[in-house]
Amino acid sequence: MTDMEGVYRDAVTTRLMRRMGHALEHDLKSPVQGIYWALELALKSVSAPGTDEKTRAQVEKAVTMARKELTRLERTSRAFLSDSGISEGEGETRIDLSELTRETVRHFVTDAAIRNVRLTVDVPTEPVYVFGPRAGISQAVLTCVLHSLDSVPDGGTAEVVLKANGTHAMIEIVDDAGEAAEGQDPFGLGVLGMRIARVFVEGHGGEMKSAPAPEGGRRSTCLKLPVETTAQPA
Incomplete structure (x- = not known):
């Protein structure tokens, strides 16, 4: 493959990745929101009177960790798409x-x-x-x-x-x-x-x-x- 062929290949790949990046940004919204709702339901399920304290503590700890990971995912994935030129930056x-x-x-x-x-x-x-x-x-x-x-x-x-x-x-x-x-x-x-x-x-x-x-x-x-x-x- 010549250098010019390589440049053309990379340009086409970048264009395809940019379109995929827009789709990925859109597709992230629904599952992330759904996971947040699921975490809220998990907390409600152990907030009722009579729930075992050990079980409540384990669920609350798991929910806290999951929320931190979701926040990191949203921040780093969208930033990396922009940083890589896959999605448009903000000037x-x-x-x-x-x-x-x-x-x-x-x-x-x-x-x-x-x-x-x-x-x-x-x-x-x-x-x-x-x-x-x-x-x-x-x-x-x-x-x-x-x-x-x-x-x-x-x-x-x-x-x-x-x-x-x-x-x-x-x-x-x-x-x-x-x-x-x-x-x-x-x-x-x-x-x-x-x-x-x-x-x-x-x-x-x-x-x-x-x-x-x-x-x-x-x-x-x-x-x-x-x-x-x-x-x-x-």
């Missing part, structure tokens, strides 16, 4: 880069395990806010993580670290791959993806650099974005 907004980076990497943990690559993420516990289109920023991070996984040899490691100061946030991906994207096929899909990510990041006031590994060292890819410092209303 420019204030984004917690810590949460976005952590969730993006989390979606690749299984992929990394299949490739026999150890993938880790280290982000601040406090939010790190940047301003811009969430889908575009997430796709830049996603592209860099995927490029790292594609490049790291079997048994290697890739570490994603987010650091922030008063003016900028920097995501650094350090891995065991040998050469930077610039040293690979300039028309390969992976390199084109990295070039698109760089154009997007630099177009929003940031920087993106990829350095090949020095002898006996590790490769580094950095995305740097200005921090959003505007005070938010209480």
Whole structure:
């Protein structure tokens, strides 16, 4: 398959995934609402006088856990559909880069395990806010993580670290791959993806650099974005 054929294939796949994403967003609403109702009925069933206290406690604990998982499902699934470009984003907004980076990497943990690559993420516990289109920023991070996984040899490691100061946030991906994207096929899909990510990041006031590994060292890819410092209303 030529590079152009690959680009066309990926464009068609993305279009199909976007249509499926819209259907998935719609289809999530009914079953999730139905599960919430079922949980309410479960609570009512053990609230009647005479119910065994141990049974009531077990049901209440199970309902609490289920509600937390449903909340996580709704938040992460819809966000990931948007972040991946499968569904439409909401334009420019204030984004917690810590949460976005952590969730993006989390979606690749299984992929990394299949490739026999150890993938880790280290982000601040406090939010790190940047301003811009969430889908575009997430796709830049996603592209860099995927490029790292594609490049790291079997048994290697890739570490994603987010650091922030008063003016900028920097995501650094350090891995065991040998050469930077610039040293690979300039028309390969992976390199084109990295070039698109760089154009997007630099177009929003940031920087993106990829350095090949020095002898006996590790490769580094950095995305740097200005921090959003505007005070938010209480």
